[in-house]
Amino acid sequence: MALLDLANPTRFMSLTDRLLPWLWGAALLVLGVGLYLAFFVAPADYQQGETVKIMFIHVPAAWLAMFGYGMMAASALGTLIWRHPLADVAAKATAPVGAAFTLMALVTGSLWGKPMWGTWWEWDARMTSVLILFLMYLGLIALWNAIEDPIKGGRVGAVLILVGSVNLPIIKFSVDWWNTLHQPASVFRMGGSTIDASMLYPLLICAIGATLLFLALSVMAMRNEILRRRIRALRLVAAATTVGAQA
Amino acid sequence: MIEALGPHAGFILAAYGVSAAIVAGLLVWIVLDGVSLRRQMRDLEVRGIRRRSARKAAANAADVAS
Numbered sequence: 126m127a128l129l130d131l132a133n134p135t136r137f138m139s140l141t142d143r144l145l146p147w148l149w150g151a152a153l154l155v156l157g158v159g160l161y162l163a164f165f166v167a168p169a170d171y172q173q174g175e176t177v178k179i180m181f182i183h184v185p186a187a188w189l190a191m192f193g194y195g196m197m198a199a200s201a202l203g204t205l206i207w208r209h210p211l212a213d214v215a216a217k218a219t220a221p222v223g224a225a226f227t228l229m230a231l232v233t234g235s236l237w238g239k240p241m242w243g244t245w246w247e248w249d250a251r252m253t254s255v256l257i258l259f260l261m262y263l264g265l266i267a268l269w270n271a272i273e274d275p276i277k278g279g280r281v282g283a284v285l286i287l288v289g290s291v292n293l294p295i296i297k298f299s300v301d302w303w304n305t306l307h308q309p310a311s312v313f314r315m316g317g318s319t320i321d322a323s324m325l326y327p328l329l330i331c332a333i334g335a336t337l338l339f340l341a342l343s344v345m346a347m348r349n350e351i352l353r354r355r356i357r358a359l360r361l362v363a364a365a366t367t368v369g370a371q372a
Numbered sequence: 373m374i375e376a377l378g379p380h381a382g383f384i385l386a387a388y389g390v391s392a393a394i395v396a397g398l399l400v401w402i403v404l405d406g407v408s409l410r411r412q413m414r415d416l417e418v419r420g421i422r423r424r425s426a427r428k429a430a431a432n433a434a435d436v437a438s
Contacts, residue, residue: 175378179387186391225398232394233387240380338395345402352409355423356416363421 132211134351141344148341156334162327170324176240181328183233184312185335190230190258191293193223193339197265198290201283211347213279214354216286217269218346222339224262231255242306250299251307254292261289275354 163181170177197219203212234252235245246252265282272278300307311319318325377384416422 169378174380175376176380176384178377178384182387182391221401222398225394229391229394232390236383236387236390240383342395342398342402345406349402349406349409352406352413356409356412359413359416359421359423363416363419 132209134211134214137211138348138351141348145341145344148337148344152334152337152341154334155330155337159327159331159334163331167324167327173241176237177324179233179237180324181331182335183230183237184328185332186226186233187230187255188332189335189339190223190227190255191296192336193219193226193343194258194262194286194290194293196343197223197286198293201286201290204279204283205287210276210354213275213283214347214350215343216282217275217279218350219343220262220266220269222342222346224259224266226335226339227255227259227262231259238306244306247306249305249307250303251296251305254296254299258292258296261292265289275357 159181163178167178167181169175197216200212200216200219203209204216231252234255238247239245265285268285269275269278269282272281297310299305300309312325312328320328375381
């Protein structure tokens, strides 16, 4: 089956109906293994002690906050260039999931920052840019809810998503461009990771598990959005038929 | 177990607790939204308002039955 064949709402519904239980199973299994390794195998950090355990949830949440917006930016291109309805559905469905993971990154970061930095919050470049990402997610959700026509709302939203995507490199490179409380990149960097393998592998496994969870939630939200549009279309047809019959 | 997490155990447990609550809240919202949408779709179908593909499938099923 060609990849383009999946970009059909009916085929997507049929395929994801079969795929979702496996996706959920894989997400729970991988996340479970990752958290077991994080809590019972990975050692305490020589400076942070056991507080480093927050890293195993904070870092995947922060990665997925950006990944979600990246997915929405790719979907926005699909909406504006190919005008594909499923691209629009994907962007709209991913927004609440991305917002939830961004909130998770902000809250867990704050809970990690207090014991390590002595502050819940600092208006530095990394934290502020992630807060802006969270507000952009909320703004997009509000925009979609404010415009009744999903096609029109999708196009307006797609433009706004692409404009907002300028924030992604700012988040990524903020720790290099400005002096912030955050340490520079320590996993994906030139010259390899600076994290010891005993912590790196549990972190990567947690990240894969969290990504599968993110995808499972996004697919469920996409299925809901397809259903919502079908109901709207049927109601419009029913209303038009009633008006036609009365005339 | 909690003692093993050191002096900042409260922060660690709060981080995992809040994360679990956020994911659970999101999941419940998505599931309830799906239940509500499927109910609305069923109500429309009961009133005879169906998608073209569903109408064709129903007609085919009726042909096979007769």
